[in-house]
Amino acid sequence: DAGVIQSPRHEVTEMGQEVTLRCKPISGHNSLFWYRQTMMRGLELLIYFNNNVPIDDSGMPEDRFSAKMPNASFSTLKIQPSEPRDSAVYFCASSLTGGAANTEAFFGQGTRLTVV
Amino acid sequence: EDKVVQSPLSLVVHEGDTVTLNCSYEVTNFRSLLWYKQEKKAPTFLFMLTSSGIEKKSGRLSSILDKKELFSILNITATQTGDSAVYLCAVEGNYGQNFVFGPGTRLSVLP
Numbered sequence: 001d002a003g004v005i006q007s008p009r010h011e012v013t014e015m016g017q018e019v020t021l022r023c024k025p026i027s028g029h030n031s032l033f034w035y036r037q038t039m040m041r042g043l044e045l046l047i048y049f050n051n052n053v054p055i056d057d058s059g060m061p062e063d064r065f066s067a068k069m070p071n072a073s074f075s076t077l078k079i080q081p082s083e084p085r086d087s088a089v090y091f092c093a094s095s096l097t098g099g100a101a102n103t104e105a106f107f108g109q110g111t112r113l114t115v116v
Numbered sequence: 117e118d119k120v121v122q123s124p125l126s127l128v129v130h131e132g133d134t135v136t137l138n139c140s141y142e143v144t145n146f147r148s149l150l151w152y153k154q155e156k157k158a159p160t161f162l163f164m165l166t167s168s169g170i171e172k173k174s175g176r177l178s179s180i181l182d183k184k185e186l187f188s189i190l191n192i193t194a195t196q197t198g199d200s201a202v203y204l205c206a207v208e209g210n211y212g213q214n215f216v217f218g219p220g221t222r223l224s225v226l227p
Contacts, residue, residue, distance in 0.1 A: 033215065043159075043204065043217040056214060091158060093215070102208065104150050105215045107158035 004108035006092050012114045018080040021111045024073055025094030033105060034067055034077050035091040043091070049075065050097065082115045089113070118143045120218035122205050128224045133195050137221045139205030140187040147208040149181055149188050150215070154202045162190070162203075195225045
């Protein structure tokens with residue numbers, strides 16, 4: 001398996017524009033996580049899905065952020081409108097949970113977002 | 117609210133030194149504790165600990181969990197410059213459906 005795949009790897013956009021980050025989890029994993037990482041705040045959990053259903057979105061900072069998981073192999077994180085303070089590295093991770101054989105979270109390579 | 121605290125936040129040592137990184141936690145329905153190493157890109161997995169008192173080892177790295185006192189340590193012996201990274205501790209809670217990360221310990225190993 002190629003691992004968790006995120007796109008784009010880098011995104012530079014102007015304030016006010018819509019940004020969409022994409023993630024393809026590892027096949028067979030049933031949990032998907034979106035994290036944001038900054039120097040100031042470290043790695044913050046934004047939202048996680050289990051079996052395509054959003055379980056906890058309390059980490060989503062504002063209504064400008066939304067996430068979807070239309071099927072088991074794809075998720076998006078959208079920021080509309082974007083602001084400079086949204087600049088960060090956004091990681092997607094997936095894992096297999098439930099039962100006795102939980103796996104660790106496997107991370108994608110991240111999307112470095114810069115909002116100017 | 118689930119919480120993970122790590123100490124120290126930053127550490128500078130010389131090659132050959134031994135370091136101990138600390139992680140304490142509060143989590144609902146604890147399932148496991150994980151250690152990750154993050155260099156320039158994505159965190160990479162080191163250990164998953166689920167039982168108290170059982171040491172896990174991988175080369176010069178080892179880790180142990182104390183579920184009574186709610187903490188874990190990560191030891192690195194004979195450090196090398198390639199060990200320089202941020203070491204992240206995470207706990208898996210809530211029936212195994214989320215991972216909460218600590219702020220990390222930034223380790224710098226000088227030649």
